[in-house]
Amino acid sequence: MQLRVAIIGQPHGLKGEVRLDVRTDSPEQRLGVGAVLETEPPEAGPLTIKKSRVYKDSLFVAFEEVNDRTGAEGLRGVALVIETDEEEERDDEGWYRHELVGLEALDPDGYTLGTVTDLETMPAQDLLVVEEPDGKITRVPFVQDIVTEVDLEDGCVIIDAPPGLFSDEDIIIADGED
Template identity: 55%
Template structure:
């Protein structure tokens, strides 16, 4: 299984440096000087890291195979990929999309909510994309409070989402509004 280390962005300067959209939690190892990375599409690589640097806002790399701005521009959108290590699949510090896609999403009360379609890596946090049975998509922040359990062996992700996050569980359905009004001593 191939894992995406980064997606190459636009060139930075004139000497072939490119900005990376990182998808790895170990950039020092993956982008070490001399590292050779396969690419998707395959005909864009392999690429050899000459130098990598991190600034406050981004990670930049120069590849031996792209030493000028024109060559760097031709790499825009290329994915840097590596073969999955077996020990990475057992790492509890994070999840890769291939480990989660296809798992059944189950509510803590046992209801089926749908199927995991993707894991999006956003700047603030990762988000699970769940395809609901009716085809709608829900996005659930991948935090312990909302995703208390992930069990790949059982094929499930257990969720405790707030009402309204899923189309099948609206926040303001008529029944709950009527119940709330009656509980408060008012009329429905």
Template identity: 50%
Template sequence: MLLTVARIGRAHGLRGEVALDVRTDAPDERFVVGARFVTEPASAGPLEVVRVRTAQGRWYVTFAQAADRTAVEALRGVDLLVDTDEDEDDEDGWYQHELVGLRVEHVADGRVLGEVVGLEHLPAHDLLVVREPDGARTLVPFVEAIVPVVDVPGGRVVLDPPGGLLAADAEHLVVSDETRGDAVEG
């Protein structure tokens, strides 16, 4: 199976260098001179890395097939793919195809909160895209404090969401008379 490890971003300079939107936990292993990538769309590749550098946390590469700014500008938005058969298993890392379709359960009582329908990549951390039973799509920070259990073989993820994160939480709030202000002494 082919998985995205980066998306090609803006051209950088005039000599064919391009910024990458990295989607892998091991960019220093993926983006090396001589690495070849299948692309999506397929017509843009394959692409071979001839130069790599990092600056201020960003990855920049030059491809043999795109030697100038005009050529790399045409590659903007192209995904770089690798074959997962070459990857080793990572017990604390999951691919989007492994997460999509998993049942989402609440840590406290096991009630079903929805289904994972996607994964968004952000610089700070990834976000699970959860479709709740009412159809609402909620972005859940994919961090251990909020997603303590990912059980791919069991077909589920368990959430410990902060109050108000999910629409389903509003249905389970119990409001006492004292918190509503109904009890007035006087």
């Protein structure tokens, strides 16, 4: 199974260095000098990390296969992936995208809200992307107060959504009359 460990961001300088949007808790282990990483899309790689440094809380790397800014610009948005074993130890508080995609989204009473189609990593918090039965896409903040349970064995997530987050919920609109 493949696991995204970083997304290649903007180039830095003229010699092909890029900023990485890190998606792993172990960047020093998975993104160290000499690491050979597969890519999404596959035709962009594999890429070998030649140089790595941290500057202002960002990880910058240079790849052996890229020697200039033009080549680095062509990699923007490419995902760096590794093969992982299902048995690999993981943080009980975290979830991988591949574990969440396809889960049924239910409200606390067991009614279907839709299906999880993606996990978007954002600066403040992650978002679960849920496709509702009518095809509407809803982004749900992936926080404990809203996503109260993730049950991989039963194939579902329980979402205690605030009113109006999902399209079929009743929305009360004040008419302005007393």
